[in-house]
Amino acid sequence: MPAIKGRGAPANPSSARFNLPQREADGDWLDEAEAIDGAAPPPRTSVTVEHPRTIITRNSSPDIGFDRSLNAYRGCEHGCIYCFARPSHAWHDLSPGLDFETKLFAKPDAVALLRAELGKPGYRVAPLAMGTNTDPYQPIEKDWRITRQCVEVLAECRHPLFLTTKSDRVLRDIDLLQAMARDSLVVVMISITSLDAHVARTLEPRAPHPEKRLAAVRALSEAGIPVHVNVAPVIPAITDHEIDAIIARAAQAGARGANFIPVRLPHEVAPLFRAWLDAHYPDRAGKVMAIIRELRGGRDNDPRFHSRMKGQGVWADLLRMRFRKALARHGLPRPAPPLRSDLFRPPQGAQYSLF
Template identity: 60%
Template sequence: MRRPLEPAINGRGAQSGAVPTRFGLAEREVDGDWRDHVQTFDGPPVKLRTTVTEEFPKTIVTFNSSPDVPFDRSINAYRGCEHGCVYCYARPTHAYHDLSPGLDFETRLFAKPNAAEILRRTLAKPAYKPQFIAMGTNTDPYQPIEARYAITRQVLEVCLEARHPVTITTKSDRVLRDLDLLAELAKHKLTAVSISVTSLDPVLSGKLEPRAASPAKRLAALEKLAAAGVQAHISIAPVIPAITDEFMERLIERAGAIGVRSASWIPLRLPHEVAPLFREWLEVHYPDRAGKVMSIVRSIRGGRENDPDFFTRMKPSGVWADLFRARFRIACKRAGVGRDRIELDCSQFRRPEVGGQLRLL
């Protein structure tokens, strides 16, 4: 782990590798060997580069029975995320590959180029029953490599052909590149787009989520989506005590002014390796308030840094949590913004063609 108060790694959210110890991979301790003095001899490390590995899974739709999320199936076109949001709850998934949930998560990415092809075969199965598919629930479908791979766009094309409902969650204005598809899906009541905005401060955003779109660009994207008839939703996620919570009211006010009609908020979650990564980030960027932030986090999580339990993990408790809820409720009422209600139509579903075979009816 990096030592507190060292200079930040520019352009990256994580400040170290955060070795996943859950799987028996012990973190190397400083013992004075040559690796501890490599920068003395060789100079500073080479700038981190993003690499992408293509993988070709046999399935692409992931089903879940969680009581805490409003969907039962999702698609993740990518593993890892170059946006580098330090708080991302998906970071621990990189440990399954023996990779770091820290810097590896945002620099060693995986893409699934055959996602649309597999989705088509899945939707064509006679036993398949449609419910809306959520994209962006683990890693961002519009992270920078989407410009190269266009996997998300291909998935949307299949959904439009099959009249299958799909939702998008993103932190990127790159979603506007698919506005033609999203507007057409919206005409059939088949899509909703949620854009997560954490603050109105581009400097803070550059530290917190260094390769995501600026707050201004995200708000502009929401406005264009709403104007195109797409169900546009603002997600204030996560709300970080003493770091981003001050922006809650202004974000909701701005959302209401640009035609966004629904909003939600999610408190900071720190599962597994995310907790030490976030503490490290605080010590690098906000050492003056690190103790206060973590104290409030523990107060809304029953004394723990993270609550992993079903039914309560998305519902913080305590005085601070009640305050955030009250502030959110009042701000929404003033701005004329409602709660998140995803209302999509599954009745239009038609099984797509596979291998050139035409539908009988």
């Protein structure tokens, strides 16, 4: 299956997990459209407004360091082929393939909903994570600015924030993040999967160049904002050889620490990833999937808590050893600093406090 220029998924398969119909060729004109009209036009990005009832998502997962998150957008134009959030598009009767990266949803009500939830009398403060499902600084943030507005609310309320992105667009909010960092209210995580421009272009086709991400690490660090690097995901036989180089560059740029996660392939992500391998790395597709299955207990994916983030077996042990040695070699064996929750003040609403 050929790759589609500028997109991550090579196809747009429908999902059968939620009883959505799989379209099969039945001889109508749609089946012959490309042969008659030539190659199909490149898919264009569209944005639909979504009106959720709440904006903070809660979780009780024992293997992640936060219990609440906020996603300003659904779907992500970065088009990362490995994105574990792809299957969530099936809830909208859309494909986890090209639909996930071209048919996006924006939540302009997020700001008002966030204010309302933070203002509830029973609200208990703990770090809020942004960028856990789709990237808060994907290209449409330039126009919609929903992430910016949400960070403004969190800064106003002095609410702790974990912010994860693979985009240098985060620098547009450096004024807010710098003010929050002075009170130990924010940590920024920049994801860098590969330093190789060719690999990055096929793996994460609309994400900023790795050098731009490293420049963002440097700028955030120089502004006094704690910044860590996510070497995630690590893909065996494609990006694993870059672990040491990424850690070295991250340390030079001023990162305070780093972490890694082996590639995860839940639900529809696995067949999409296989198709991507066939399109871009046919010479080693079988080897890559064989190692992934060894990491995942003989399956394409292991959803169990704790092991899903680390993998298992010899390959998982080898990756951990290489990563720890790289951290020690470059002086980055430091965990993310704790964030303060004792400075929180509820939003004032329309009528501001006199004091």
